[in-house]
Amino acid sequence: MSFSPSLFSWGPLLSMILILTAMSFTHGNMMDMKVLQVGQELMKEMLPLQSGSRLYELQGLNSNKWYEVKISYPASIPANFTLQLSKGSSGLNVGRKLLNTEKIIFQAESLQLLGDEGRTFVLVSVEPEGIVAIPGVKERKHIIYNIVCDELLFGIPHQAWYVVVLVVLCLALALVIPSFLLPRNEGLNAATHETLSMSDQQKELRRSPPTYEALRFMAAGTLGAALLGLSSLTFAVTVIFLILSTPFLILFSPILVPAAIILVLSTAGFLFSGGSGLGGLASVFWMYRNARENHLFWADQLDFARMRTASKAWDMKERAKEAGQFVQNKAPETTQA
Numbered sequence: 001m002s003f004s005p006s007l008f009s010w011g012p013l014l015s016m017i018l019i020l021t022a023m024s025f026t027h028g029n030m031m032d033m034k035v036l037q038v039g040q041e042l043m044k045e046m047l048p049l050q051s052g053s054r055l056y057e058l059q060g061l062n063s064n065k066w067y068e069v070k071i072s073y074p075a076s077i078p079a080n081f082t083l084q085l086s087k088g089s090s091g092l093n094v095g096r097k098l099l100n101t102e103k104i105i106f107q108a109e110s111l112q113l114l115g116d117e118g119r120t121f122v123l124v125s126v127e128p129e130g131i132v133a134i135p136g137v138k139e140r141k142h143i144i145y146n147i148v149c150d151e152l153l154f155g156i157p158h159q160a161w162y163v164v165v166l167v168v169l170c171l172a173l174a175l176v177i178p179s180f181l182l183p184r185n186e187g188l189n190a191a192t193h194e195t196l197s198m199s200d201q202q203k204e205l206r207r208s209p210p211t212y213e214a215l216r217f218m219a220a221g222t223l224g225a226a227l228l229g230l231s232s233l234t235f236a237v238t239v240i241f242l243i244l245s246t247p248f249l250i251l252f253s254p255i256l257v258p259a260a261i262i263l264v265l266s267t268a269g270f271l272f273s274g275g276s277g278l279g280g281l282a283s284v285f286w287m288y289r290n291a292r293e294n295h296l297f298w299a300d301q302l303d304f305a306r307m308r309t310a311s312k313a314w315d316m317k318e319r320a321k322e323a324g325q326f327v328q329n330k331a332p333e334t335t336q337a
Contacts, residue, residue: 035059036122038067039158041148049079049143053125058149061120066152069104069122073145081145084123105152122149160264167271174227174279220290224283231276238269 032053036042038060047054061067071081083104104122126143150157156164245262 033057036069036147036149038149038151041146043146045145045147046142047124047126047145049077049126049128049140051125051127052143053123056122056124056147058120058122060149062151064107066105066107066155067149068152068157069106069147069149071124071145071147073143077140077143078129079143080127080129082125082127084125086121086123163264163268167268167275170272170275171278174275174282216290220283220287224280224287227276227280227283231273231280234269234273234276238266238273241269242266 033055034042034057036056036058038058045054058067058069069083069085071083073079073081085104085106124147126145128139150159152158153161242262
């Protein structure tokens, strides 16, 4: 039995090709893996812009909790991120894919119901989107991004609740502050003033207006002007911010994290502006009510003074009439004498 010499010459070459193929296949299955803790943001992560991918293991998940995995990246680099959430340690190819989007919101209990006791992974993939339109500028080979897994409370991340608490506090202050500016004699109505006796009216007339009323009036004016100015300034800044940021969102969409930040900031700005404006209007309304009540108080004093003057004039008239009658009665007696 004879062998062809060409077969022996091609043998080493075929063996080398098989080895290189196996090495490339093994290298292709090896994927970069990192750990992503809940509530800890990984900053300045880097991936190749062309078909870059990285696997993150989610740790710190609790049952009956909702979580959100989101990515933020520079808007100057047009890219398309894809997130794949899988359960199990046997690989993504056979793992159950739950979502395929740029922003993942999931419940940890739903992962446990899959019946797999393995770990939870999220695969981050990126592809370039568009081309560089600036002449002489080369396309980027890598992209930098931040990734975080946050726990949600009523659909809002824990870090965003600070803004919600601040807005609620401003609204509460706007509702509570006017109650301290109300006059102490608010419960007295017009009927009570009409039923005052003459001695009470005299005491009220002699009493000078209290000093704290003037101080409260000045404080209300200052606070109202400050709140109205702050409300107008916040509203103007929020509108300008929306006008400047809307074109970037349209050009570089979808960028979910910047859009969410802009939405939260805009909502907080409008709510803060509304709360400040409400507080300022409440202060102005209190000033109007106080001025009106003071006007009624002085009007009552003028009516009381007019009544006193008319009473004195009536008394003088009666005394003059009595004096005239007395003179008339004395005149015949003087004539007879």
